[in-house]
Amino acid sequence: xxxxxxxxxxxxxxxxxxxxxxxxxxxxxxxxxxxxxxxxxxxxxxxxxxxxxxxxxxxxxxxxxxxxxxxxxxxxxxxxxxxxxxxxxxxxxxxxxxxxxxxxxxxxxxxxxxxxxxxxxxxxxxxxxxxxxxxxxxxxxxxxxxxxxxxxxxxxxxxx
Amino acid sequence: xxxxxxxxxxxxxxxxxxxxxxxxxxxxxxxxxxxxxxxxxxxxxxxxxxxxxxxxxxxxxxxxxxxxxxxxxxxxxxxxxxxxxxxxxxxxxxxxxxxxxxxxxxxxxxxxxxxxxxxxxxxxxxxxxxxxxxxxxxxxxxxxxxxxxxxxxxxxxxxxxxxxxxxxxxxxxxxxxxxxxxxxxxxxxxxxxxxxxxxxxxxxxxxxxxxxxxxxxxxxxxxxxxxxxxxxxxxxxxxxxxxxxxxxxxxxxxxxxxxxxxxxxxxxxxxxxxxxxxxxxxxxxxxxxxxxxxxxxxxxxxxxxxxxxxxxxxxxxxxxxxxxxxxxxxxxxxxxxxxxxxxxxxxxxxxxxxxxxxxxxxxxxxxxxxxxxxxxxxxxxxxxxxxxxxxxxxxxxxxxxxxxxxxxxxxxxxxxxxxxxxxxxxxxxxxxxxxxxxxxxxxxxxxxxxxxxxxxxxxxxxxxxxxxxxxxxxxxxxxxxxxxxxxxxxxxxx
Numbered sequence: 001x002x003x004x005x006x007x008x009x010x011x012x013x014x015x016x017x018x019x020x021x022x023x024x025x026x027x028x029x030x031x032x033x034x035x036x037x038x039x040x041x042x043x044x045x046x047x048x049x050x051x052x053x054x055x056x057x058x059x060x061x062x063x064x065x066x067x068x069x070x071x072x073x074x075x076x077x078x079x080x081x082x083x084x085x086x087x088x089x090x091x092x093x094x095x096x097x098x099x100x101x102x103x104x105x106x107x108x109x110x111x112x113x114x115x116x117x118x119x120x121x122x123x124x125x126x127x128x129x130x131x132x133x134x135x136x137x138x139x140x141x142x143x144x145x146x147x148x149x150x151x152x153x154x155x156x157x158x159x160x
Numbered sequence: 161x162x163x164x165x166x167x168x169x170x171x172x173x174x175x176x177x178x179x180x181x182x183x184x185x186x187x188x189x190x191x192x193x194x195x196x197x198x199x200x201x202x203x204x205x206x207x208x209x210x211x212x213x214x215x216x217x218x219x220x221x222x223x224x225x226x227x228x229x230x231x232x233x234x235x236x237x238x239x240x241x242x243x244x245x246x247x248x249x250x251x252x253x254x255x256x257x258x259x260x261x262x263x264x265x266x267x268x269x270x271x272x273x274x275x276x277x278x279x280x281x282x283x284x285x286x287x288x289x290x291x292x293x294x295x296x297x298x299x300x301x302x303x304x305x306x307x308x309x310x311x312x313x314x315x316x317x318x319x320x321x322x323x324x325x326x327x328x329x330x331x332x333x334x335x336x337x338x339x340x341x342x343x344x345x346x347x348x349x350x351x352x353x354x355x356x357x358x359x360x361x362x363x364x365x366x367x368x369x370x371x372x373x374x375x376x377x378x379x380x381x382x383x384x385x386x387x388x389x390x391x392x393x394x395x396x397x398x399x400x401x402x403x404x405x406x407x408x409x410x411x412x413x414x415x416x417x418x419x420x421x422x423x424x425x426x427x428x429x430x431x432x433x434x435x436x437x438x439x440x441x442x443x444x445x446x447x448x449x450x451x452x453x454x455x456x457x458x459x460x461x462x463x464x465x466x467x468x469x470x471x472x473x474x475x476x477x478x479x480x481x482x483x484x485x486x487x488x489x490x491x492x493x494x495x496x497x498x499x500x501x502x503x504x505x506x507x508x509x510x511x512x513x514x515x516x517x518x519x520x521x522x523x524x525x526x527x528x529x530x531x532x533x534x535x536x537x538x539x540x541x542x543x544x545x546x547x548x549x550x551x552x553x554x555x556x557x558x559x560x561x562x563x564x565x566x567x568x569x570x571x572x573x574x575x576x577x578x579x580x581x582x583x584x585x586x587x588x589x590x591x592x593x594x595x596x597x598x599x600x601x602x603x604x605x606x607x608x609x610x611x612x613x614x615x616x617x618x619x620x621x622x623x624x625x626x627x628x629x630x631x632x633x634x635x636x637x638x639x640x641x642x643x644x645x646x647x648x649x650x651x652x653x654x
Contacts, residue, residue: 042323127204
């Protein structure tokens with residue numbers, strides 16, 4: 001079985017979209033051992049298929065704008081609540097649930113357990129290498145969340 | 161006056177909006193399309209070495225990184241006044257064709273195709289790649305994935321990395337290709353050609369065999385007679401990587417053919433007060449508003465535009481498909497009469513997919529690609545350079561000025577989709593005019609037909625790299641502009 005995956009998404013030169021990249025760098029510093037793999041990927045849709053296949057449990061780190069929370073707010077949700085994309089007018093990609101469903105239909109082993117930790121971003125349109133202050137602050141919160149996710153998954157594995 | 165807002169709530173909230181201004185009597189007064197544009201690139205670029213731009217600009221767009229890589233690399237070659245060795249040029253072109261084969265595949269099967277394969281009126285839940293797979297078969301789905309993987313493997317071999325290539329540097333390439341790698345690329349190329357043939361079959365069986373679809377493609381609602389733009393090689397054939405920019409008029413006559421470095425003599429940008437968007441137009445014709453015809457400087461830069469300006473395709477299967485497309489839609493297989501049906505862009509994309517696959521295989525078989533002579537190190541500096549490639553979604557221009565050390569002092573980009581800002585707005589307006597009438601409720605199917613008008617352009621709005629939350633919950637708010645009262649709300653995918 002492949003290790004647990006912490007999949008950090010984003011764009012390291014797009015202000016708050018660098019969040020995933022920053023978290024990945026911090027996580028890589030603390031070697032989590034053979035149980036966990038940390039990947040930063042500036043990709044989506046089809047590109048996620050390769051990263052997700054043959055994994056059992058995946059934690060996705062990302063920056064999003066829901067417009068319903070203050071920048072820096074950390075959202076937690078299972079990937080299952082995201083509905084498949086029906087209209088793909090603004091991105092040359094398919095979304096995560098569509099990619100997962102496609103992978104399953106094509107006979108790939110897709111993870112049954114995907115959790116998402118996403119920070120509410122303020123600016124993901126200005127090209128730049130610095131995050132905005134509230135988003136920067138959320139890094140520590142998310143690192144703690146990642147650690148407790150890893151601990152709980154390792155405990156689960158040891159128990160089974 | 162009412163305003164109808166079609167608002168895709170993406171992770172970039174509030175972007176990709178369609179604004180429809182509706183008069184009280186139900187007539188559509190105006191329409192424009194608002195898309196996000198990344199800010200701050202120029203500031204970001206200034207002070208950095210120009211050779212870095214080929215690596216940095218791949219990161220501003222997760223959709224066409226390879227296009228940015230080569231446009232920036234070609235601009236840097238020009239900044240240093242260096243001609244790259246023939247082998248390096250062949251490697252770059254080969255890699256770019258492999259990239260195209262993958263990118264056009266995604267669009268045809270996942271984005272544009274569902275409207276035809278599943279039907280424009282199919283329930284939204286079926287109108288996606290899963291619906292395509294359900295209809296065309298699981299093997300098709302596997303082939304799509306394999307085709308993408310093949311393209312990425314070629315990019316990895318030549319470009320050094322799968323997603324964001326790094327090997328094009330001023331004067332050539334930084335990585336050689338071994339004989340073993342060449343053999344692998346040939347195998348991948350063969351696979352791509354087979355897939356391209358399969359795609360022609362899908363297009364025939366599912367789209368062209370349905371007269372209703374052909375009528376839809378040719379319908380006035382999806383027709384705009386604009387100028388067209390695209391790169392052509394020395395023989396006047398379509399080329400994605402290099403060549404002269406050719407512009408033809410709505411009647412098919414030649415408007416201009418110029419070297420990339422001269423682009424500012426031909427293209428200017430119009431700005432509308434309501435939008436921060438720029439609308440490029442042909443300088444010598446002039447900006448006459450959002451209208452088509454010989455007198456309007458609006459042009460398109462799309463797969464169909466490239467077919468319209470070119471004298472044909474440089475490979476046999478693609479040429480045959482090109483001729484069939486023109487024969488079917490204009491009655492003249494030479495392609496001298498341009499096609500103005502926006503929806504035919506999907507067909508043109510298949511023609512290009514076939515060309516990209518054939519060219520990949522053909523170029524992979526050339527032993528020169530394993531040559532050691534892949535770099536002419538720069539010895540001087542010019543200090544200014546323009547690089548133009550055809551991104552899958554339109555002509556992509558990178559323009560840099562530098563100091564004597566090659567440090568960027570000025571940067572200008574015209575990205576693929578930007579070329580099409582005006583025609584996209586016009587397409588939406590025309591589709592909306594045909595559908596939105598007094599007393600008629602806006603339905604989901606109507607929205608999709610409006611979207612089809614611009615989906616054909618394969619627009620790339622979010623140069624942000626990913627869209628985790630999914631793309632398109634759509635919200636249409638119809639409200640009276642004067643009182644602000646909400647008249648109707650149409651929502652889907654919430």
